[in-house]
Amino acid sequence: MEIKIGIQNVGRELSVNADLTAEEVEAEVARALSSGTPLVLKDSKGTTTVVPSASIGYVETGTETKRHVGFTPLPQN
Template sequence: MEIKIGIQNVSQVLMLNSDLSADEVRARVTEALSSGSPLVLEDTKGGTAMVPAASIGYVETGKETRRKVGFAPVA
């Protein structure tokens, strides 16, 4: 799933792909905002993004896409 994080006072958007579901991302963002702890998300390549909760402007999640396995032609 593609996740976009807008950070206050930063013009660029932080984008990452993660294996987390939308509900899991929502839970992590809610926890970070309520506790004041940093939002920590892992991407599909093993990297980690860490954003201070006070700096989060918005978090946008894309549609969950499942990888297709097989050798059939894509229409």
């Protein structure tokens, strides 16, 4: 899932592709904001991103779409 994090006083947003559900991201953000600890996310490649919770402007999660693989029959001539 793609997670976009807006950081206060920074013109660009931070984008992280993590193997988390929207509920898990929401829980991590809520925990970081309530306790004042940094938001720590690990992306699908193993890279860790740390954002100070006081600097978080917004967090946007993408939709959880799974890739569909399928085959269609060839048209008969």
